Amino acid sequence: MNFYSLYQDRALLESLKMLNKLSLLTRIYVAICSIFITLKIDNIIIWNWTQTLWGVWVGLICFIGISAGCLIVTFSKIIQYLFDRQNLQKSELISYIWLTQLLIFGSVSITLSSFGYLEYLENQSNYSHNFVVQQYFIIAEFFIIFIYSIYFRIDICEQIYITLQDDEPVNQQQFSVNMQGSNQTLQQINPTSSRTQIPSVVQKISKTYFGIPTRVKKGGNQDSISGSPVLKKPSKGHKRAFSSQGVASQMFQEMDQIVIDKQQSNILNKNSKNEAKPQIDKKRCNSQLVTIGQEESIQNKNHEMSLSQTSNICIVCYERGPNAVFMNCGHGGTCYQCAIDIWKQKMVCYLCRSKIEYILKVDLEDRYGDLFKVVSTTQMIDQFNK
Known part of the structure; x- marks a missing residue:
C-alpha cells in the first residue's frame, strides 16, 4: 500500500520522502559497520581493530565536517550581527550558537568514546584513564549546554517556532482562480479557514492597510470585509487619509x-505695448x-x-518589500523582518496602537489585482513563558 497517497500537501510529502531516504542510508551504514565487526570477531578477516572500524571513522569525519561548517556559519552570523543588526534577529543568532554547541558536544563525545573503546579493544593499559577524562569532559559540556538552554529558552523556542511557521503554509484551501474568456474574473474565493480563522488571501486597500475579503463576485461587486470597513463605500476619513x-x-x-498663466499675461501685455518689436x-x-x-x-x-x-518598499528599513500584515487591525507597509522587530519591542501596531494577535506574511509576486496570497503566519508564543 502506498501511504504517500494519503498526504495531499506537497511540502509534507517531500519532507517524508527525505526522512525515509536518510533513515535508509543510516540503516545501510550501521549494517556495513556491523558486518565488518562480525567478520573480525569470527576471525574471517585478519585485520586489527583500527582497520575494522573504518566505517566508524568515515562517519566520524563526516560528522566533524558538519560541526565545523556550522561553526563557520555561526561565526559569520556573529560578525553580521555586530555590524548589521537590522537584518539578523537576536533569537536567530542565539539559536545558531545553541545548535553549534550541540554539534560540537556530539562530535567531541563520539570521538572520545570511539578512541576509548578502540584502546579497550586493543587491550591498552591506559584506556581507563582516558575514560575518566572523557567522562569529566562530557559532564562539563553537558552542564554548559544545559545552562545556556535554560537561560535563552525563550529565544530558542521563538526561533524554532518561527522556523516551523515559515516551513508550514497557513492556508488550508487552494488559492483557486477561474479564468473565463478574456475578462479573467475571479469566481469565488473563500480565504478564511473554518478551523483556524486565519485568512489565506488579503486585499490591499492602501499603502499601509489590508482587508480580509469574504467573497469576490463577478463584475467587481464585493461583500464586506471582516474586521475592516466595507469596500463598496469606504469611509470618508480613510479615503481622505490615503488620498x-x-x-x-x-x-x-x-x-x-x-x-x-501669469507669465503668458505679462508677455501679452508687453507685446501689446511694444508692437514694434520684431x-x-x-x-x-x-x-x-x-x-x-x-x-x-x-x-x-x-x-x-x-x-x-x-509604495513598494518597507517604510521602516526601505530595503525589502512590504510583505507583512498586523492582525487583527490589518495595518501593514513593513517587511516581515521589521514587523517581527516591532512586535517584539512594542507588542502593538505602530499606527493604531492595537494589540498584535499575529502577523501575516504575504507573497508579493502571487497576486491577482489587489488580492495577495498569505504564505505563512507568526502567532503569539505566550505558551513558552508559562
Whole structure:
C-alpha cells in the first residue's frame, strides 16, 4: 500500500520522502559497520581493530565536517550581527550558537568514546584513564549546554517556532482562480479557514492597510470585509487619509498653471505695448512657454514615479518589500523582518496602537489585482513563558 497517497500537501510529502531516504542510508551504514565487526570477531578477516572500524571513522569525519561548517556559519552570523543588526534577529543568532554547541558536544563525545573503546579493544593499559577524562569532559559540556538552554529558552523556542511557521503554509484551501474568456474574473474565493480563522488571501486597500475579503463576485461587486470597513463605500476619513498625496500633486499642478498663466499675461501685455518689436521675440517667448510646460510635465512624472516606488518598499528599513500584515487591525507597509522587530519591542501596531494577535506574511509576486496570497503566519508564543 502506498501511504504517500494519503498526504495531499506537497511540502509534507517531500519532507517524508527525505526522512525515509536518510533513515535508509543510516540503516545501510550501521549494517556495513556491523558486518565488518562480525567478520573480525569470527576471525574471517585478519585485520586489527583500527582497520575494522573504518566505517566508524568515515562517519566520524563526516560528522566533524558538519560541526565545523556550522561553526563557520555561526561565526559569520556573529560578525553580521555586530555590524548589521537590522537584518539578523537576536533569537536567530542565539539559536545558531545553541545548535553549534550541540554539534560540537556530539562530535567531541563520539570521538572520545570511539578512541576509548578502540584502546579497550586493543587491550591498552591506559584506556581507563582516558575514560575518566572523557567522562569529566562530557559532564562539563553537558552542564554548559544545559545552562545556556535554560537561560535563552525563550529565544530558542521563538526561533524554532518561527522556523516551523515559515516551513508550514497557513492556508488550508487552494488559492483557486477561474479564468473565463478574456475578462479573467475571479469566481469565488473563500480565504478564511473554518478551523483556524486565519485568512489565506488579503486585499490591499492602501499603502499601509489590508482587508480580509469574504467573497469576490463577478463584475467587481464585493461583500464586506471582516474586521475592516466595507469596500463598496469606504469611509470618508480613510479615503481622505490615503488620498493626501493625490491632493498635494493636484495643488502643485494648479499653482504651476497659475504661474504659467501669469507669465503668458505679462508677455501679452508687453507685446501689446511694444508692437514694434520684431517677430523673433514672440517666437522666443513661445519657446520659453513650451520649455516651461515640458519641465513641469517631467517633474510631475518623476513625482508620480517616486510615489509608486516608495509604495513598494518597507517604510521602516526601505530595503525589502512590504510583505507583512498586523492582525487583527490589518495595518501593514513593513517587511516581515521589521514587523517581527516591532512586535517584539512594542507588542502593538505602530499606527493604531492595537494589540498584535499575529502577523501575516504575504507573497508579493502571487497576486491577482489587489488580492495577495498569505504564505505563512507568526502567532503569539505566550505558551513558552508559562
